[in-house]
Amino acid sequence: MSEQEEQQRIAEARGPETPRRQPFKIIELLASMRLAIGLLCVIAMACIIATVLPQGADVTGLLQKNPGAHHWIKRLEAAGLTHVFSAWWFIGLLTALGASLSVCIARRLKALFAAGARPSGSILVFGTLFVHVGILLTLLGGVIKLFWSERGSLQLREGEQTAAFVTDDNRHVQLPYTLQLMKFEIEYYSTAANGKPEETVQAETLVLQGPDSDAGVEWPVEIGAERKVTPPAAATGSHQDWRVTVLRRIPDFMIDTSTHTVQSRSDKMLNPAILVRVAGNGPAAEHWLFARYPDFDMNAMSGQESQPAPFKLRYKVLVSAPEKQHVKSFKSALRVLKGDAVAHEQTIEVNAPMSYEGYSFYQSGYNEDDLSWTALLVVRDPSVPVVYLGFILLGVGAFLTAYWRAEKVKEDSLC
Amino acid sequence: MLTLTHVFDVALVAYLLALILGSVNLFAPRRLLRSLATAGLTLGVVALTVYIGWRWLEANRAPFSNMFESLVLFAWTLSLVYVVLLLRGKIPSALTPTTALLALLMLVYASAFLSSEIQPLMPALRSNWLTFHVTTVLIGYGSFAVAFLAATGYLIVSRAASQAGPESRELCEAIMSKTISFGFLFLVVGIAMGAVWANVAWGTYWSWDPKETWSLITALIYAVFLHGRYLRNWSGRRMAWIAVIGFISVLITYVGVNYLMKGLHSYAS
Ligand code: HEM
Numbered sequence: 001m002s003e004q005e006e007q008q009r010i011a012e013a014r015g016p017e018t019p020r021r022q023p024f025k026i027i028e029l030l031a032s033m034r035l036a037i038g039l040l041c042v043i044a045m046a047c048i049i050a051t052v053l054p055q056g057a058d059v060t061g062l063l064q065k066n067p068g069a070h071h072w073i074k075r076l077e078a079a080g081l082t083h084v085f086s087a088w089w090f091i092g093l094l095t096a097l098g099a100s101l102s103v104c105i106a107r108r109l110k111a112l113f114a115a116g117a118r119p120s121g122s123i124l125v126f127g128t129l130f131v132h133v134g135i136l137l138t139l140l141g142g143v144i145k146l147f148w149s150e151r152g153s154l155q156l157r158e159g160e161q162t163a164a165f166v167t168d169d170n171r172h173v174q175l176p177y178t179l180q181l182m183k184f185e186i187e188y189y190s191t192a193a194n195g196k197p198e199e200t201v202q203a204e205t206l207v208l209q210g211p212d213s214d215a216g217v218e219w220p221v222e223i224g225a226e227r228k229v230t231p232p233a234a235a236t237g238s239h240q241d242w243r244v245t246v247l248r249r250i251p252d253f254m255i256d257t258s259t260h261t262v263q264s265r266s267d268k269m270l271n272p273a274i275l276v277r278v279a280g281n282g283p284a285a286e287h288w289l290f291a292r293y294p295d296f297d298m299n300a301m302s303g304q305e306s307q308p309a310p311f312k313l314r315y316k317v318l319v320s321a322p323e324k325q326h327v328k329s330f331k332s333a334l335r336v337l338k339g340d341a342v343a344h345e346q347t348i349e350v351n352a353p354m355s356y357e358g359y360s361f362y363q364s365g366y367n368e369d370d371l372s373w374t375a376l377l378v379v380r381d382p383s384v385p386v387v388y389l390g391f392i393l394l395g396v397g398a399f400l401t402a403y404w405r406a407e408k409v410k411e412d413s414l415c
Numbered sequence: 416m417l418t419l420t421h422v423f424d425v426a427l428v429a430y431l432l433a434l435i436l437g438s439v440n441l442f443a444p445r446r447l448l449r450s451l452a453t454a455g456l457t458l459g460v461v462a463l464t465v466y467i468g469w470r471w472l473e474a475n476r477a478p479f480s481n482m483f484e485s486l487v488l489f490a491w492t493l494s495l496v497y498v499v500l501l502l503r504g505k506i507p508s509a510l511t512p513t514t515a516l517l518a519l520l521m522l523v524y525a526s527a528f529l530s531s532e533i534q535p536l537m538p539a540l541r542s543n544w545l546t547f548h549v550t551t552v553l554i555g556y557g558s559f560a561v562a563f564l565a566a567t568g569y570l571i572v573s574r575a576a577s578q579a580g581p582e583s584r585e586l587c588e589a590i591m592s593k594t595i596s597f598g599f600l601f602l603v604v605g606i607a608m609g610a611v612w613a614n615v616a617w618g619t620y621w622s623w624d625p626k627e628t629w630s631l632i633t634a635l636i637y638a639v640f641l642h643g644r645y646l647r648n649w650s651g652r653r654m655a656w657i658a659v660i661g662f663i664s665v666l667i668t669y670v671g672v673n674y675l676m677k678g679l680h681s682y683a684s
Contacts, residue, residue, distance in 0.1 A: 033646050037642055037643060037647070040638055040642070041639060044639075047628050048632060050628060051625045151618065151619070327538060328535070328536075328541070350538040350539055350541070350616065351544075353615065362616075362618045377618050379618040387610070387620055391611070394603055395604045398604065401600075402600040405592065405593065
C-alpha cells in the first residue's frame with residue numbers, strides 16, 4: 001500500500017470534512033494536524049525552559065547567593081518562567097492539547113460508528129484512538145490530582161497512635177480511622193544485623209614529639225622493641241641518648257580497685273593504653289600513655305617524679321571509620337483501628353506502601369538516633385485509577401499502531 | 416579461570432573487530448568482510464548478554480542500578496536492535512561500524528571512568544519496577560539510537576552525493592519509521608512504568624523532576640516525528656533531522672540530567 005493510499009484511508013476513517021460554517025471554525029482548528037504538531041513542539045519547548053531556568057525553591061537559593069540577580073529574576077517571575085509547571089500559560093497549553101485530542105477522538109468515534117461494521121484499517125484506527133484516549137485520561141488525571149489530592153506526613157513512636165495528619169500546606173486532616181505504629185525495624189546489608197557497626201584498628205603508633213617541633217617520628221607499637229632517641233644538643237645541653245620501650249598494651253584500660261592492678265575490661269579498643277619505659281642517664285621511668293586522653297598523666301597523680309625527658313610521647317591509634325553499613329530496608333508495622341477493633345494490619349517499607357480506605361501510607365524516614373520512631377508520608381489521590389487506566393490504553397494503543405506499521409512495512413517489503 | 420571481566424573484554428574485542436572490519440568494508444566492500452563484521456557484532460551482543468546474565472546472578476538482583484550497569488545495558492539494547500534488524504535483512508550493513516563504535520564508546524567510558532563493583536541497592540531502588548522500567552526505556556533508547564545512526568548516515572550520504580537516489584531515501588525512511596515506532600512504544604510504556612513505580616515509592620506518579628520532564632520532551636519529539644511522517648507525509652532529510660534531534664534529547668535525558676541537574680533521579684550517578 002502506498003503512502004497516498006494510507007492518507008486516503010486515514011481521511012476516510014476521519015469522516016467527511018465538515019463544511020466550513022462559522023461555529024465549526026474553532027473545531028476545525030482544534031482538529032488540524034498543524035495545531036497538534038505545533039502544540040507538541042511548544043509544550044516540549046516549555047519543558048526545556050523549565051529544566052534550564054531556576055524553578056520554585058531554586059530561585060530563593062539563587063537570590064541568596066547572588067542578590068544582583070534580583071532584577072532579571074523578577075522579570076522571569078512575572079512571565080511565569082520560574083514556576084512553569086503551575087503557570088497559567090502552561091496549564092493553558094495542556095488544556096489546548098486536551099481540547100485538540102478530544103475533538104480528534106470525537107471525530108474518530110463518529111467516523112467509526114458511521115462506518116458501521118466496515119472498519120477499514122481497523123488496527124490503526126483503534127490504536128490511535130486508544131493512544132489519544134489514554135493521553136486524555138492522563139491529562140484528566142492531572143486535573144483531578146490538582147484539585148482533589150492531599151499530601152502530608154505524620155510521625156509516630158512505637159506504640160503511639162494518631163487519627164490525623166498535617167498536609168504539606170499545614171492543614172490538619174482527620175483520618176477516617178486510627179493508625180498505630182506497632183514496631184519499627186531497620187535491616188542492614190551486612191551479616192552483623194542491627195548492632196552498631198564496629199570500628200577496626202588500622203595502625204597503632206608511638207609518636208615522638210620533639211621539644212621544638214610537633215611533627216615527630218612514628219614507630220609502630222611493638223612490645224619489647226627498644227627505640228633510640230637523640231634529641232638535638234641545643235635542647236638538652238648534652239649529647240645523650242634516650243631509650244624508649246613499650247612494655248605493655250591494654251585495649252580497654254582499667255584499674256582493679258581491690259587489687260590495684262591494671263587490667264583490660266574487654267578486648268575491644270575502648271580505652272587503649274600502653275606502658276612505656278623511658279630511660280635516660282638516670283633511673284628509668286615508666287608511663288602509661290592513653291590514646292584517648294593524650295594529656296592525662298598518671299604519674300603526676302601518683303606523685304611519682306622522674307627525670308623529665310626533653311621530648312613527649314603520644315600513643316596514637318588510627319581507627320578506620322566504622323564501615324558504612326548499607327541500609328537494606330526500613331519497615332513500620334502498622335495497625336488500623338476502628339473504635340477498639342483492629343480493622344487491618346500491614347507492614348510497610350520503601351516501595352511497599354499501605355493503602356486503606358482512600359489513604360496511602362508510605363515509609364518515608366527514620367531517626368538514626370532514635371529507632372523507635374518512624375516518619376510516614378500520607379497521600380490521598382483519587383486520580384491514580386484514572387491515570388493508570390490512561391497508561392494501559394496508551395500502552396495498548398502504542399502497541400497496536402507499532403504492530404500495524406510493522407505489518408504494513410512487511411507488505412511493502414521496502415527493505 | 417573465566418571471570419566477569421573476561422566476558423566484558425570479549426565484548427570489547429568483538430565490537431572493536433566489528434568496527435574495524437565494518438569500516439574497511441565500507442571502502443573496499445567484500446562479502447567476507449561483511450560477514451565477519453556481522454559475526455563480530457553478534458559475538459559482542461552474545462558476550463554482553465552473558466555478562467548481564469552473569470552479573471545478575473552474582474549480584475542476585477537485576478544489574479541496572481547505576482551508571483556503569485546502565486551503560487552496559489544501553490550498549491546491549493542498541494546492538495541487539497541493530498543485529499536483529501541486520502540478520503533479518505531489514506537494515507544495510509553499512510551501519511555496522513557506527514553501531515559498533517557507539518556501543519564501544521559506551522563500554523569504554525563505563526570501564527574507564529566508572530566503578531564496575533557490584534554495590535548493594537539502596538532501599539529506594541529495591542523494587543521489581545526498577546527492572547521493568549529501566550529495561551523497557553533502554554530498549555526504546557536502543558532503537559532510537561539505531562534510528563539516529565540511519566538518520567546521520569542518510570544526512571551524510573544525501574549531502575555528499577547530491578543525487579542520493581530515491582531508494583536510499585526510502586530505505587532510510589523505512590528504517591527510521593520502524594525503529595521510531597518501536598522505540599516510541601517502549602519509551603511510552605517505560606515512562607508509564609516509571610510513573611507507576613514513582614507512585615509506589617514516592618506517593619506521586621509525576622513530579623516534574625528533570626529526568627521525568629526530559630523523558631516527556633523526548634516522547635513529544637518522537638510524537639511529532641510520527642504525526643509528521645504518517646499524517647503530513649514528511650520525508651527525507653526533514654525526518655532525519657527530527658530523528659537526530661530526538662536522539663540528542665535521549666542523550667540529555669540519559670546523561671545530561673544525571674550530571675547537570677539535581678532531582679529525584681540523581682542517585683543514578
Ligand atoms: C503511538 C502514538 C500516536 C499515534 C500513532 C498517533 C496517531 C495520530 C493520528 C492517526 C492522528 C490523526 C487522526 C485522527 O484524527 O485521529 C493523530 C492526531 C492527533 N494526535 Fe496523535 N498519535 C500518537 C500519539 C500522540 C501523542 C503522544 C499526542 C500528544 C501528546 C498526540 C496528539 C494528537 C493530537 C492532538 C491530534 C489531533 C489532530 C487531529 O485531529 O488530526 N498524539 N494522531
